[in-house]
Amino acid sequence: MNVIKTTIDDLVIVEPTLFNDSRGYFFESYNEKKLYALGIQTKFVQDNQSKSCYGVIRGLHYQIYPHAQSKLVRVLSGKILDVCVDLRENSPSYGQHEAIILSSENQRQLFIPKGFAHGFSVLSDEAVVLYKADEWYHPESERGIAFDDPSLKIAWQVDPDKRLVSDKDKILPTLEEAELNFQNH
Structure with a gap:
C-alpha cells in the first residue's frame, strides 16, 4: 500500500499493492494497521x-460538525471523476478542489478528511462506488454545494447535455452561500 499526496494537504490517494498472475489479481483494499502506519488514522464505522x-x-456533499465525516472512496466497477472541495476556512487551499480519476482498473482509493465537500461524475457506462465513513450518516447535519458553482470551476468531464443530477443536488447553494463550520485541524 502506498500513499500519493495531492495538491491539497491531507487529501491523499491510496494505491494498493496488486498481485497479478494468470488467474487474475489480489490486493488488500483495506488494512487499518497499514493505513495507520501511512498516517490515515481513522476508525471507519459505515460503508x-x-x-x-x-x-x-x-454532490457536492458533506456533513457539518459534530457529525463531519472522513471518507475512503473506491470504485468497484467503472470509472469516475472524484471531486473534493476544501471547506476548511483557515486552510491555504480553502475553496480549491482536486479532481482524481478512480476506476476499477487503477484500483486507487481517495482518502477525504473531515472538512471537504465530496462529489463525483460517472465517466463509464456505469460505475459502482463504495466508500467508508468514520461517522454515521446524520440527515440533520447534511449539507452541500452546487456542483456547477461558477466560483469552483469544476470540469466534470461530462457533456452538459448528458448530465444527470438529482433534484436535491440541483438546488444546493454556492460555496459563498453554504453553511460551513470547518477549521484546518
Missing part, C-alpha cells in the same frame, strides 16, 4: 455503496 449510469453527477 456506503452506489450504482450510477454515465453522466450522473452526485
Whole structure:
C-alpha cells in the first residue's frame, strides 16, 4: 500500500499493492494497521455503496460538525471523476478542489478528511462506488454545494447535455452561500 499526496494537504490517494498472475489479481483494499502506519488514522464505522449510469453527477456533499465525516472512496466497477472541495476556512487551499480519476482498473482509493465537500461524475457506462465513513450518516447535519458553482470551476468531464443530477443536488447553494463550520485541524 502506498500513499500519493495531492495538491491539497491531507487529501491523499491510496494505491494498493496488486498481485497479478494468470488467474487474475489480489490486493488488500483495506488494512487499518497499514493505513495507520501511512498516517490515515481513522476508525471507519459505515460503508456506503452506489450504482450510477454515465453522466450522473452526485454532490457536492458533506456533513457539518459534530457529525463531519472522513471518507475512503473506491470504485468497484467503472470509472469516475472524484471531486473534493476544501471547506476548511483557515486552510491555504480553502475553496480549491482536486479532481482524481478512480476506476476499477487503477484500483486507487481517495482518502477525504473531515472538512471537504465530496462529489463525483460517472465517466463509464456505469460505475459502482463504495466508500467508508468514520461517522454515521446524520440527515440533520447534511449539507452541500452546487456542483456547477461558477466560483469552483469544476470540469466534470461530462457533456452538459448528458448530465444527470438529482433534484436535491440541483438546488444546493454556492460555496459563498453554504453553511460551513470547518477549521484546518
